[in-house]
Amino acid sequence: MPKNITISLKYLLPLLAAILAVSPLAVDMYLPAMPVIATDLSTDISMIQNSLSIYLLGYALGLILFGPMADKYSRRKLVLLGVGGFFVASVLLPYVQSVEQFLLLRFCQAFISSAATVVVPATIKEYYGKNTAKGLSYVSMIMMFAPMIAPAIGSFLLVSHSWQLIFFALAAYSLFIWILVFFFLPEANKVENKQEYSFIERYKIVFSNQEARLDIASSMVISLAFFSYITAIPFVYLEVFKVSEYTFSVLFAVNVLALMTAHFTNTRLVTRKGSRAMLWYGLTLACICATALLIVNIYQLPLAYTVVTILPLMGSISMIAVNSDALVITKFTEQSGTATAVIGTLRWSIGALAGPILAYFYDGTGLPFAGLMFGSVLIVLACQLVVRFKQKESSKQAL
Incomplete structure (x- = not known):
């Protein structure tokens, strides 16, 4: 070699x-x-x-x-x-x-x-x-x-x-x-005096961290929102709004650019604001946009309203995902690979549920899609509110 x-x-x-x-x-x-x-x-x-x-x-x-x-x-x-x-x-x-x-x-x-x-x-x-x-x-x-x-x-x-x-x-x-x-x-730097853990013990260490569990749940559930988009958006654009295949490809590409823009913005700000703050910025925007998307679909407003609400929503989802992942991985010095496996496995597993959930609630409109996006964002909000509450409690006990 x-x-x-x-x-x-x-x-x-x-x-x-x-x-x-x-x-x-x-x-x-x-x-x-x-x-x-x-x-x-x-x-x-x-x-x-x-x-x-x-x-x-x-x-x-x-x-x-x-x-x-x-x-x-x-x-x-x-x-x-x-x-x-x-x-x-x-x-x-x-x-x-x-x-x-x-x-x-x-x-x-x-x-x-x-x-x-x-x-x-x-x-x-x-x-x-x-x-x-x-x-x-x-x-x-x-x-x-x-x-x-x-x-x-x-x-x-x-x-x-x-x-x-x-x-x-x-x-x-x-x-x-x-x-x-x-x-x-390059090869990874070796951790001095690294303790040996069994396969099961590594997973126990990751899941026993309470704050990490909530961030893992946030990453997992926001992935449900993302896979809901991937699963439903062809139907919403092509069947509900009857756009052409060309228009669909343009709208899809624009949303990918929104994801890239959100990641670029995160690279500029996260070193100063921190991952937790950036997660909250993304979550706040996601709550606003997911609520707007739900209202748009309840009242069956024209295509432009859906496009305008989905664009920032997808960017905010990517910001939540990348920062929740970072918060989990940085909690573990010797189990970062295991933590990555936990995030990835749960993310792909729950993503596979998007199709069956949307199929169960299918009504010929975009409302089930909007409802699943909205519900996913609310669950992430609940997880992060619990994290904030526990952090405040820990600060009080430290004083």
């Missing part, structure tokens, strides 16, 4: 973002090819659509396993394992002969890739310390280019050649990232 080359924070963050981008690329690039894959594998498209749920399940289970391992073993080696395993699965996927093989490889692809992504927040924490939220915002801002361009890349590759080329492109991307990681990703 070559001697690790020193890399500055300016280049480390894009590298970490590129590692994180592996999953959104794997999720979004093959979406346009689903009907073609179903035809080639002689199956229903519903089976190929299920591969998305299979991928999310594999990713969540991988986080549970690799999170504690990231606290005990070499993070750099875990990234190499995760990206390398993703590469192997991507190379094999174009050669599948049945839908069962396709689903199995997608599960394996997701499961092993989580070994790489679970390391990223802990690595940012190591280099940014109390400014972890700033680093997370930078990485999230850069990474958001992946879901923006992935469907377009997938469509181009599909039209140019075949659906198999999409997975070969993913393989090429992961191989490129593996080489960059091998030469440029």
Whole structure:
């Protein structure tokens, strides 16, 4: 192995973002090819659509396993394992002969890739310390280019050649990232006198921290709001308001830009204000916008009102998520990987509930979507009010 080359924070963050981008690329690039894959594998498209749920399940289970391992073993080696395993699965996927093989490889692809992504927040924490939220915002801002361009890349590759080329492109991307990681990703600094903990003990430590539990709950529930948006917005724009596919893509891209703007704003202010204050700024804006969105849908106002309320709401949601994550991760010196696994697993698990909840309350309007967004924000508000109350009580006892 070559001697690790020193890399500055300016280049480390894009590298970490590129590692994180592996999953959104794997999720979004093959979406346009689903009907073609179903035809080639002689199956229903519903089976190929299920591969998305299979991928999310594999990713969540991988986080549970690799999170504690990231606290005990070499993070750099875990990234190499995760990206390398993703590469192997991507190379094999174009050669599948049945839908069962396709689903199995997608599960394996997701499961092993989580070994790489679970390391990223802990690595940012190591280099940014109390400014972890700033680093997370930078990485999230850069990474958001992946879901923006992935469907377009997938469509181009599909039209140019075949659906198999999409997975070969993913393989090429992961191989490129593996080489960059091998030469440029520094190893984590070893914690002196670090106590050895078992797999279960690491999770107990994370869940036993009362304030962390409330911030984890905040991160989890605000993710429900985010996945509600991802699940419902195509229906709201395309079916309720009857916009064209082109208009929908423009509106969707604008909201992604709102997320990026919120992350950029957070990087500018969080070092001065702190993560807790920035979380409250985002939560205050979210309460206002979620209430407005609910009112807009109750009275079935025109499209412009929905667009104007969703834009700042999505930005505020991203600000809540990144700062609640930072508050959790910075609480744990030796269990940051485990904490990341807890956040990620709960986030993806509750995100999977958005579809069934919206389907249960379906009434042909955008009201269930607005109601779920509003309810999620209120639960986060309740969690943070409890945190504030307990902090005041602790301050009084200290005096």
